[in-house]
Amino acid sequence: MSAHTPRQVAERLEIAILTSEQMRLHWIDEHDQTHYMTIVLPLAIEEREAADYLRCKVLEDDAEVLVRIDLIQNLPTPTK
Numbered sequence: 231m232s233a234h235t236p237r238q239v240a241e242r243l244e245i246a247i248l249t250s251e252q253m254r255l256h257w258i259d260e261h262d263q264t265h266y267m268t269i270v271l272p273l274a275i276e277e278r279e280a281a282d283y284l285r286c287k288v289l290e291d292d293a294e295v296l297v298r299i300d301l302i303q304n305l306p307t308p309t310k
Contacts, residue, residue, distance in 0.1 A: 243272055
């Protein structure tokens with residue numbers, strides 16, 4: 231499991247990866263603070279020393295990007 235990502239978020243992303251689920255994600259670029267909101271196909275979770283990243287394909291550009299998971303603004307959160 232991912233070191234920096236809450237378990238329920240990592241599990242949700244893993245399900246999306248395994249089922250080839252397209253997701254409309256809103257995230258902030260960690261380098262220039264640009265906001266992005268687009269449909270992506272999650273490919274893998276990559277653990278790095280400082281943070282976890284979601285490698286995904288941006289469907290409109292057919293380009294792969296690395297999105298820092300903690301900068302994704304609209305991940306589903308569990309309710310209790």
